[in-house]
Every structure is written in structure tokens, then in C-alpha cells.
Amino acid sequence: DIVMTQSPDSLAVSLGERATINCKSSQSVLYGRDNKNYLAWYQQKPGQPPKLLIYWASTRESGVPDRFSGSGSGTDFTLTISSLQAEDVAVYYCQQYYNTFPAGTFGQGTKVEIK
């Protein structure tokens, strides 16, 4: 199974500042045939289900503010919040969906708070 590891486990950022979350997979999630990275990012606020933010490593889901961006390829990925807002306080998870079975493994999550 592909193991996803996020860093840091938590971070505190001032309002308006940049937040950067890293995600590393134990093997490449770049599929050669379509040149796509099978990597998604989710946001989970307390008491709510996860919400899809980014798929194919860098494609923003409809309705997601453009301060959220994803980058990276192969085994190393980054989620960036360019200007942190109060409503961005949440836990963020990366997920690989390269494997069809098991169908997606998640990182341990990164908690983002306001400094």
C-alpha cells in the first residue's frame, strides 16, 4: 500500500500570511499513460465531513477560493494557502488515488491554526 506522510502535523500562521503543507507518498502517484498525479487535498472543519479542495494534484475544485493551490509531482506535493483567512482554520488531508485497491489512502492530516 502507498503510505502518505504529511508535514508538519500542525502549524500556526498569522492572518493574511502564507501557509504551506507538504505531503509525501511512499511511491510515485504519477501515472505515465496520462501524465497525471493521482493526488487530492481535502479540508475538514470540526464536526464536518472532508471537503474536496484540489484533485490531480493541482486542479482546484469548483467554488474553492483561488488562495488555495496545489503543486508537486511524483512523490512530493504541496498545498499552499496564499493568504490565510479565519475560515481556513481546519485539518487538511492529502490522499492518493493512484491505487484502485485500496481505493485511496490518506495522510495523517495537518492542523492549521491562527497565530
Place this chain on the structure above:
Amino acid sequence: QVQLVQSGAEVKMPGASVKISCKASGYPFTTYSLHWVRQAPGQRLEWMGWVNTDSNNVKYLQKFQDRLTITRDTSASTAYMELSSLRSEDTAVYYCARDRERYFDLWGRGALVTVSS
């Protein structure tokens, strides 16, 4: 409105079974597969299994193979997840999630299952 509506919280004794429903609305039910993901307190999201809502094919994570059953009722646009032989470690929030292109674009609100004597 496109949504997945799950059944409510459950409290179960160790050794019992729990069955959670996930009703889809606002889109053709058989167009998307549905997955079940759980989240134990303080733990990461854990994928459990999925059902192809069209073909009714299912796949389960090996650790749940003996006690997990996922079914679907196309007439009711509803998927079900039944977990048997419950133990305290199964205390978690159980989510259903829609598969768009193997990532999960729509989630139910979750059903808390508490296993306690």
C-alpha cells in the same frame, strides 16, 4: 440539491452489528460509485470499501473482509454499510463518499458509531 444523506448516530454493544445508510439525491445514483471511509477519534481517514452502484461489484479493505458488507438499493438510491462483530476500536465516524474520478467529490455528513458496554 446534490447530496448524500446518512442515517443517524448509533450506540452498540461489543459483538453487535451496525448498518448505516447513505441516500443519494440530486444526481443519477448509478453514475457514481460510493465509498465508505471511517475516522476514529484523533485518527486519519481510513478507506473501508466501495460499491459500484451500477454493477453492484464491491471491494473491501482486507482488514474488514470478514465482517464488512456493503450493499446498494438502486430503487431507493441508497447504499448501506454493515459492520459486524463490533469492538471498541470500531468507535468512529463513518462517512460515505462519492467517487468522481477516483477522488471523492461529495461526502455525507457522517454517522457516529459508538461501541461500548
